[in-house]
Structures are given as structure tokens and as C-alpha cells.
Amino acid sequence: QDAFVAFHVDKVLVNKYLKPLQIGELAPDQPSVEPTKNKMLVKDFRELRATVEKMGLLKPNQLFFLLLLAHILLLDTAAWLILLYFGTSLMPFTVSLVVLTISQVQASWLQHDLGHLSVFRKTKWNHLLHKFVMCHLIGASAKWWTLLHSQHHAKPNCFQKDPDIDMHPFLFTLGKKLSVELGIKKKKYMPYNHQHKYFFITLPPLLFPTYFHYHTFYVAYTKRYW
Ligand SMILES: [Zn+2]
Numbered sequence: 001q002d003a004f005v006a007f008h009v010d011k012v013l014v015n016k017y018l019k020p021l022q023i024g025e026l027a028p029d030q031p032s033v034e035p036t037k038n039k040m041l042v043k044d045f046r047e048l049r050a051t052v053e054k055m056g057l058l059k060p061n062q063l064f065f066l067l068l069l070a071h072i073l074l075l076d077t078a079a080w081l082i083l084l085y086f087g088t089s090l091m092p093f094t095v096s097l098v099v100l101t102i103s104q105v106q107a108s109w110l111q112h113d114l115g116h117l118s119v120f121r122k123t124k125w126n127h128l129l130h131k132f133v134m135c136h137l138i139g140a141s142a143k144w145w146t147l148l149h150s151q152h153h154a155k156p157n158c159f160q161k162d163p164d165i166d167m168h169p170f171l172f173t174l175g176k177k178l179s180v181e182l183g184i185k186k187k188k189y190m191p192y193n194h195q196h197k198y199f200f201i202t203l204p205p206l207l208f209p210t211y212f213h214y215h216t217f218y219v220a221y222t223k224r225y226w
Pocket of ligand 1: 112116149153
């Protein structure tokens with residue numbers, strides 16, 4: 001139930017599609033909480049959610065997002081103008097790079113909120129702007145991100161379920177249990193006992209410029225997102 005509430009913006013609409021799937025009601029003596037879950041914790045969580053909703057914390061401030069988009073467009077234009085007016089020598093190139101980096105990082109947060117359908121009340125508008133920011137300003141597939149990011153939020157930090165941590169055991173290994181398991185199997189591609197040292201120099205160049213570029217095209221091609 002909590003996952004359903006979290007994943008669906010328009011509950012009335014989704015309920016319409018759910019009706020034909022209903023096969024019956026639980027008998028009053030049947031437990032309504034999943035046996036693996038702590039009843040108190042579930043109650044606590046629902047109370048917290050109700051409070052957050054009542055405080056209006058889930059209501060987006062559209063002016064904030066408008067200004068966010070405006071400053072991304074402004075920085076994008078500035079980065080381009082710097083190169084146009086000052087040429088491509090080291091100094092203008094570096095300044096343009098810094099400006100573009102800020103704009104791209106901001107755009108990736110904006111696309112995240114749009115992809116979560118959290119900016120507009122209408123899903124259609126969120127999708128439309130998501131495509132604009134992700135596809136046109138960042139240059140990646142919006143559907144690729146949605147596919148992977150939904151899996152990430154459905155099972156956060158679960159090995160082999162959450163694609164965000166699915167780089168193992170290629171470059172890094174995660175957690176005490178898994179690392180020991182790999183050690184026993186002697187399945188080793190990198191010196192994982194030193195991963196805390198090579199993490200900073202390998203992850204930034206490999207994740208965004210290399211892996212994401214390859215993966216967005218790979219998923220868009222294999223899933224036929226066109
Ligand atoms: Zn998210």
C-alpha cells in the first residue's frame with residue numbers, strides 16, 4: 001500500500017484500472033500488514049507521511065522550478081557565448097567548462113524532479129518538460145533514466161535489483177557480506193581492498209562520460225525508444 005501511494009500521483013485514475021483486478025476482500029480476522037513488516041513501524045511511517053502532506057511539503061513551488069530552468073538556460077547560453085566571443089584557448093575554454101558543468105549538474109537535478117512527476121500536477125507536463133531537459137539539454141534518454149531510476153526507488157540498495165549499485169563486481173564491490181563472498185569464490189577483477197583509494201579517480205570519468213553515454217544508447221536501442 002505504501003509503495004502504491006508513493007508511486008502513483010493520480011490515485012483516482014489508477015484506481016479505475018485496478019477495479020477489474022480486485023478478486024475479493026480480506027476476512028476481518030486476517031492480518032492486513034505483511035508478515036515481514038513491523039506493524040508499529042508501518043503505523044509510524046504512515047503518520048509521518050500524513051503530517052508531511054498536511055504541512056504541504058509535497059506541494060511543489062513552481063516559481064522555484066521556473067527559476068531553476070531559467071538559470072540553466074542562461075548558463076548554457078553563457079557557456080556558448082564565451083567560446084564564440086573569446087575563442088577556444090585555454091582560459092575561455094576553462095571558464096566555459098565551469099559554467100557548463102554547473103548548468104549540467106543543475107539540469108540533472110531538475111530532470112530528476114520532473115522524472116519523478118513532482119513539478120506539475122499533470123503527468124503529461126512533467127513528461128514533456130522531462131524530455132526537454134533530459135533529451136535536449138543533457139543529451140540522454142528520458143525513458144532510459146525513468147526505467148532505471150524506478151527500479152532504484154523500488155528496491156534501493158538491493159544488490160542485483162537496484163541498477164544504481166550494479167557496477168559490482170566489475171570495478172567495485174559493495175558491503176561486508178558481498179565482499180567476503182567474492183573473496184571466498186576468488187572472483188576478483190580489481191584489487192577491491194584498495195577501492196577506497198581508486199574510487200575518486202575512476203568513478204567520475206567512467207560513470208558519466210563513459211558508462212552513461214554507452215548505456216543510454218544501449219537501452220534506447222535495445223528497448224526501441226524511438
Ligand atoms: Zn529519485
